[in-house]
Amino acid sequence: xxxxxxxxxxxxxxxxxxxxxxxxxxxxxxxxxxxxxxxxxxxxxxxxxxxxxxxxxxxxxxxxxxxxxxxxxxxxxxxxxxxxxxxxxxxxxxxxxxxxxxxxxxxx
Amino acid sequence: xxxxxxxxxxxxxxxxxxxxxxxxxxxxxxxxxxxxxxxxxxxxxxxxxxxxxxxxxxxxxxxxxxxxxxxxxxxxxxxxxxxxxxxxxxxxxxxxxxxxxxxxxxxxxxxxxxx
Numbered sequence: 001x002x003x004x005x006x007x008x009x010x011x012x013x014x015x016x017x018x019x020x021x022x023x024x025x026x027x028x029x030x031x032x033x034x035x036x037x038x039x040x041x042x043x044x045x046x047x048x049x050x051x052x053x054x055x056x057x058x059x060x061x062x063x064x065x066x067x068x069x070x071x072x073x074x075x076x077x078x079x080x081x082x083x084x085x086x087x088x089x090x091x092x093x094x095x096x097x098x099x100x101x102x103x104x105x106x107x108x
Numbered sequence: 109x110x111x112x113x114x115x116x117x118x119x120x121x122x123x124x125x126x127x128x129x130x131x132x133x134x135x136x137x138x139x140x141x142x143x144x145x146x147x148x149x150x151x152x153x154x155x156x157x158x159x160x161x162x163x164x165x166x167x168x169x170x171x172x173x174x175x176x177x178x179x180x181x182x183x184x185x186x187x188x189x190x191x192x193x194x195x196x197x198x199x200x201x202x203x204x205x206x207x208x209x210x211x212x213x214x215x216x217x218x219x220x221x222x223x
Contacts, residue, residue: 033212035211042216042217046211094157096154096203098152103149
């Protein structure tokens with residue numbers, strides 16, 4: 001399957017600061033999905049992006065899909081301690097291939 | 109929403125023994141389920157695709173004789189780790205989807221420790 005590169009690997013922020021994680025592919029993606037995995041937990045689906053240039057928002061989370069459908073980002077505004085976890089992008093029509101994940105830790 | 113139940117949550121077994129992990133879709137039928145393995149602080153690696161009524165499809169590098177997958181019904185897939193060794197210790201997670209834009213639902217995972 002197509003590989004997606006995700007950066008950064010780790011991000012530590014002060015509570016209230018913003019956070020962004022990026023996924024990039026060398027080839028055009030049919031879709032991109034985002035998941036959150038809390039420490040010790042399992043991945044939970046956040047959103048799926050399909051259209052070129054698509055932007056979707058969920059409260060403080062903003063998801064973008066690039067115009068060329070080769071990159072995507074997840075931005076969290078004003079982080080809260082409940083945002084702690086690892087955020088993964090994933091792509092695939094049936095079987096998902098996951099990015100490396102970005103682990104977010106927050107200093108309260 | 110879709111619910112996937114996975115059991116057991118954790119298991120400790122002796123080296124050389126076999127362990128079976130169950131994955132059930134509780135409120136939907138899943139002709140296809142997926143099994144992942146996740147080592148500490150790493151991403152999820154797809155091991156195999158479980159197909160109801162037919163053989164599983166394994167990813168490159170995954171030993172089919174060691175990781176036996178059975179998908180005998182539309183709501184149940186099992187993964188059996190045979191002759192487990194300490195290097196098989198990992199977090200095993202299954203997933204399935206109802207389709208559409210709802211993404212994949214993951215089971216709660218099974219933490220396997222082989223001693």
